[in-house]
Amino acid sequence: MHSQTKFWLLIALLVATSWAPSAARGVAETGQGPKMASIGPLTFGPDGTLFAADNQGAAIFALDLGAPAATGTPGAKGLDALDEKLAALLGTGAREIAITDLAVHPKTRQVYVAAMRGQGAGAAATLFRIDGTGKIDLVQLSSLKFQSVELPNPPAVNATGRQNPRSNVITDMGFADGRLWVAGLSNEEFASKLRAIPYPFSTVDRGTSVEIYHGNHQQLETRSPVNAFVPYTIDDKPYLLAGYTCTPLVKFPISDLKPGDKVRGTTIAEFGAGNRVLDMIVYRKGNQEFLLSTNNSRGVMKIPTNTFAKATPITTPVQSETAGVPFEKVTSMTGIEQMDKLDDQNVIVLARASSGSVNLQVLPLP
Amino acid sequence: MPVRVLWVAALASVLAGTAACSRSSDASAVPAITLTTPGNGAPAYVALTGLPATAVRALEQGSLTPEQWASVLRVAVSTDAQPMLGNYTVVDGVVRFTPLFPFDQGRQYHVRFEPARLPGGGADAGGVIETTIGRPASTAVPSTVVARVYPSGDIVPENLLRMYVEFSAPMGRKSGVEYIALLDHQGKEIEGAVLPLDYEFWSPDHKRFTVFFDPGRVKKGILPNLQMGRPLAVGRSVTLVVKREWPDENGLPLKQEFRRELRVSATDLDPLDTSAWRIQSPAAGSRDGVVVTFPEPLDHGLLMRALGVARDGKEVEGAIGVDQGETRWTFTPTTPWQPGTYQLLALDILEDLAGNQIGRAFEVDNFDTVDKGPNPETITIPFRVK
Numbered sequence: 001m002h003s004q005t006k007f008w009l010l011i012a013l014l015v016a017t018s019w020a021p022s023a024a025r026g027v028a029e030t031g032q033g034p035k036m037a038s039i040g041p042l043t044f045g046p047d048g049t050l051f052a053a054d055n056q057g058a059a060i061f062a063l064d065l066g067a068p069a070a071t072g073t074p075g076a077k078g079l080d081a082l083d084e085k086l087a088a089l090l091g092t093g094a095r096e097i098a099i100t101d102l103a104v105h106p107k108t109r110q111v112y113v114a115a116m117r118g119q120g121a122g123a124a125a126t127l128f129r130i131d132g133t134g135k136i137d138l139v140q141l142s143s144l145k146f147q148s149v150e151l152p153n154p155p156a157v158n159a160t161g162r163q164n165p166r167s168n169v170i171t172d173m174g175f176a177d178g179r180l181w182v183a184g185l186s187n188e189e190f191a192s193k194l195r196a197i198p199y200p201f202s203t204v205d206r207g208t209s210v211e212i213y214h215g216n217h218q219q220l221e222t223r224s225p226v227n228a229f230v231p232y233t234i235d236d237k238p239y240l241l242a243g244y245t246c247t248p249l250v251k252f253p254i255s256d257l258k259p260g261d262k263v264r265g266t267t268i269a270e271f272g273a274g275n276r277v278l279d280m281i282v283y284r285k286g287n288q289e290f291l292l293s294t295n296n297s298r299g300v301m302k303i304p305t306n307t308f309a310k311a312t313p314i315t316t317p318v319q320s321e322t323a324g325v326p327f328e329k330v331t332s333m334t335g336i337e338q339m340d341k342l343d344d345q346n347v348i349v350l351a352r353a354s355s356g357s358v359n360l361q362v363l364p365l366p
Numbered sequence: 367m368p369v370r371v372l373w374v375a376a377l378a379s380v381l382a383g384t385a386a387c388s389r390s391s392d393a394s395a396v397p398a399i400t401l402t403t404p405g406n407g408a409p410a411y412v413a414l415t416g417l418p419a420t421a422v423r424a425l426e427q428g429s430l431t432p433e434q435w436a437s438v439l440r441v442a443v444s445t446d447a448q449p450m451l452g453n454y455t456v457v458d459g460v461v462r463f464t465p466l467f468p469f470d471q472g473r474q475y476h477v478r479f480e481p482a483r484l485p486g487g488g489a490d491a492g493g494v495i496e497t498t499i500g501r502p503a504s505t506a507v508p509s510t511v512v513a514r515v516y517p518s519g520d521i522v523p524e525n526l527l528r529m530y531v532e533f534s535a536p537m538g539r540k541s542g543v544e545y546i547a548l549l550d551h552q553g554k555e556i557e558g559a560v561l562p563l564d565y566e567f568w569s570p571d572h573k574r575f576t577v578f579f580d581p582g583r584v585k586k587g588i589l590p591n592l593q594m595g596r597p598l599a600v601g602r603s604v605t606l607v608v609k610r611e612w613p614d615e616n617g618l619p620l621k622q623e624f625r626r627e628l629r630v631s632a633t634d635l636d637p638l639d640t641s642a643w644r645i646q647s648p649a650a651g652s653r654d655g656v657v658v659t660f661p662e663p664l665d666h667g668l669l670m671r672a673l674g675v676a677r678d679g680k681e682v683e684g685a686i687g688v689d690q691g692e693t694r695w696t697f698t699p700t701t702p703w704q705p706g707t708y709q710l711l712a713l714d715i716l717e718d719l720a721g722n723q724i725g726r727a728f729e730v731d732n733f734d735t736v737d738k739g740p741n742p743e744t745i746t747i748p749f750r751v752k
Contacts, residue, residue, distance in 0.1 A: 089450055169567065
């Protein structure tokens with residue numbers, strides 16, 4: 001029968017439907033010798049578990065560094081041209097590797113550095129440890145016990161869509177309140193979502209949709225990406241402080257971040273357009289605490305946190321370049337791409353020199 | 367095991383020490399270094415041959431640490447670099463160094479054998495040998511090209527949110543932010559049009575990269591707009607440039623630069639309205655596609671997963687096609703249509719080129735209209751098959 005063509009003027013039935021778009025995954029796995037397609041960002045749990053994101057494999061790994069983690073000289077020493085040194089160990093040139101993150105072990109204060117060797121989908125994940133003498137050791141991933149959890153599949157309503165080219169990019173992770181917090185975005189959605197994963201891993205929650213008022217953009221945004229965040233306690237209440245693209249600083253009470261909910265964060269600063277936060281840490285100096293933030297185009301900023309509790313929320317358009325809580329620029333720190341607090345006096349950073357090489361530097365906290 | 371000597375960049379040269387003429391596992395042999403690759407597809411390794419039997423025995427029984435091994439036979443990317451990581455073994459009297467990762471094509475590696483570091487002193491193992499080894503450089507010539515760019519139409523809204531650049535072969539890891547430029551109608555580069563999100567927005571096969579444009583630049587009166595102006599000018603042309611230097615998976619540049627001229631239309635601030643979609647229903651018993659036509663181009667990536675077909679709550683299997691500049695979506699079922707009512711399913715995250723979603727514009731000016739929750743809702747649109 002030849003089909004009869006009919007055009008339907010459609011009436012869309014907007015329903016809170018029971019149809020469930022496929023997002024189920026979140027399967028947890030345990031074993032030895034994690035198979036990681038990529039590595040980074042990194043963050044430590046308080047017990048020394050190293051959490052490593054695998055963006056390529058759409059999974060997060062909790063790595064048990066085992067007895068070797070207790071060896072070596074405590075602390076970490078800076079190394080010039082770290083990229084060249086790691087590349088040499090991996091038998092290649094600095095241009096063929098990418099250092100993706102660093103994290104300081106909470107007990108030994110040794111620094112762990114993640115790097116990818118090679119190009120393209122076939123690149124290999126590697127992990128190194130640098131101790132207090134500057135000795136570099138390869139961490140044999142194959143020897144590590146691990147837990148992993150898969151990130152949920154993208155929402156899709158057809159079989160083709162479940163194999164589509166969407167991928168996740170985890171921009172940052174942090175451990176707080178017994179859970180691993182994960183901020184990420186995808187290559188198909190300009191979206192902002194925070195997920196919490198209880199550790200030990202069992203499932204990944206549905207995520208919390210977070211929205212902010214972006215004073216520089218003069219609008220409410222649920223779809224601006226979180227680039228970096230750090231857990232922080234304000235008035236005995238745990239918060240996440242999040243840095244967004246172009247560059248609002250936003251606080252979220254952790255108690256509000258419930259799976260499946262929508263949460264509006266409080267925007268407490270605008271740090272300027274055309275900018276992205278690369279990393280953030282919190283530290284204490286004297287009697288005062290500070291947030292230290294490094295940015296791709298606006299350098300390093302030191303922000304006293306004592307104003308955070310009572311900071312006036314930004315809910316109206318901002319016409320100045322920056323607004324909100326006060327900060328100062330740290331002009332002595334340049335080219336910093338990643339950082340972690342090394343100890344009470346020092347921060348350890350990956351800094352890109354004007355020559356293009358990446359230096360591991362130990363710097364006094366400003 | 368048969369082995370094939372691949373290539374040695376320079377002949378080993380004896381630099382110092384005693385002559386290699388004392389007792390050896392092969393009386394005529396002298397220590398020599400070669401790059402060897404097994405015939406079974408295993409990675410190439412450095413072989414140190416011609417060691418005297420005493421030295422071989424000492425190495426086999428010595429339980430050397432990696433640092434001690436590297437002091438005997440050091441393989442590195444340069445004379446002053448740390449020795450590279452790998453495994454040392456002794457097989458049939460030959461010392462093998464197999465790197466942790468295969469030797470790069472076209473890279474020269476420095477190898478140094480220092481007999482004095484052998485267990486027992488190596489007095490009968492000859493002098494220091496220094497040489498360079500390496501695999502031949504790849505003879506591949508640049509061949510990867512930009513296969514297509516979405517949106518595929520010639521007209522984009524002033525507030526275009528994203529583009530997909532698809533390549534003919536897998537690309538390297540690097541973000542495209544530094545390799546993509548937009549030129550205005552006079553050929554001048556538009557600064558800051560691409561968001562500084564230098565993440566690796568690759569598809570899992572590294573053949574599609576997503577470029578995000580700055581939504582903050584478009585809105586009149588707000589700071590990025592005041593400071594930098596609007597990136598695209600309505601009514602003008604704009605040229606997308608994908609630079610040739612963007613490295614592919616093999617580190618090679620693209621075969622050629624890619625350029626495409628687009629015409630800029632007015633800002634699109636309207637949410638998607640599914641009542642403006644038209645469904646061309648297929649005939650029962652056929653496997654003709656159900657065709658959905660939209661009044662404007664939609665996002666290609668989302669069209670591939672945010673639309674589907676169901677019947678009685680069960681997903682229908684089939685193939686999806688998108689064409690006519692992303693204004694037409696076709697679903698061809700695996701098995702023929704049955705008479706009755708089917709449902710077109712649409713996730714409300716489906717977007718147009720400016721990021722407007724179903725029922726929700728990208729730009730929301732107040733605190734009233736926001737997401738209902740973190741997960742998309744499904745909109746159901748019935749169509750009848752006769």
